[in-house]
Amino acid sequence: MNDQSSSAIRLTFAYEDDSIDLISQQPVDMIVPPSDPIEDLAASGFRVVLKNGNGETLYRRVMRNPIPFDREVFSDERAQSISRMPVERPKGVFTIVVPNVTDAQAVSLYSSRVSPETLPRSLRVLKTFELTRFLESKR
Numbered sequence: 001m002n003d004q005s006s007s008a009i010r011l012t013f014a015y016e017d018d019s020i021d022l023i024s025q026q027p028v029d030m031i032v033p034p035s036d037p038i039e040d041l042a043a044s045g046f047r048v049v050l051k052n053g054n055g056e057t058l059y060r061r062v063m064r065n066p067i068p069f070d071r072e073v074f075s076d077e078r079a080q081s082i083s084r085m086p087v088e089r090p091k092g093v094f095t096i097v098v099p100n101v102t103d104a105q106a107v108s109l110y111s112s113r114v115s116p117e118t119l120p121r122s123l124r125v126l127k128t129f130e131l132t133r134f135l136e137s138k139r
Contacts, residue, residue, distance in 0.1 A: 007100040008032045009131070011107060015067055016091045020109065022129040023093075032099045035059045044112035044123060048096050050131075052103040059099055065111060066094035106130050 008031075012024035036047075038057045046065035050058045070084045098107060108128040 008097050009100050010095055010097050011129075012093060012095045013066075013109075014093050017089055020067075020127050022107075025131070027100060028097065030097065032097055033061060036062045046112075047110045047123075048098060049108045049110065050098055050101060050104040051106050051108065053105045058101050058104055061096075061098075063096075066096070067092070067111075104131055 008028050010024075010026045010028045011022060012026075014021050014023045038060055045062055047060060047062045049060045052058055067090050068087055069090065070086050073083050073085045075081055075083065098104075106128050109126040110123050111126050112123050
């Protein structure tokens with residue numbers, strides 16, 4: 001697969017608590033960040049993975065977790081100006097751009113941290129979304 005492509009898909013996800021939904025798929029003409037090594041199976045972090053119909057990985061990108069589990073809080077006290085506080089009910093929207101690969105059938109989101117209460121642990125699939133419908137209409 002070509003490391004840089006000008007044919008891409010912007011995937012928009014909405015999340016609330018532990019629920020994630022793919023709410024939009026848009027074709028875009030832009031350079032896609034290159035794939036991280038397919039063979040690298042690091043046990044922690046956040047990543048997006050494109051797979052074909054046989055379950056083979058076509059593209060993999062390790063990135064900062066787009067779902068914040070804590071936020072910076074500023075104090076009025078000089079002794080402690082900034083601290084981190086857990087987000088009780090994570091809610092928001094994020095986008096990820098992936099290459100529009102003809103063989104791609106699904107995109108999976110992986111994370112080693114799945115809620116504000118949990119510490120990072122071994123990587124697990126948060127959710128997998130089918131892309132077949134969109135990719136069949138590739139420009």
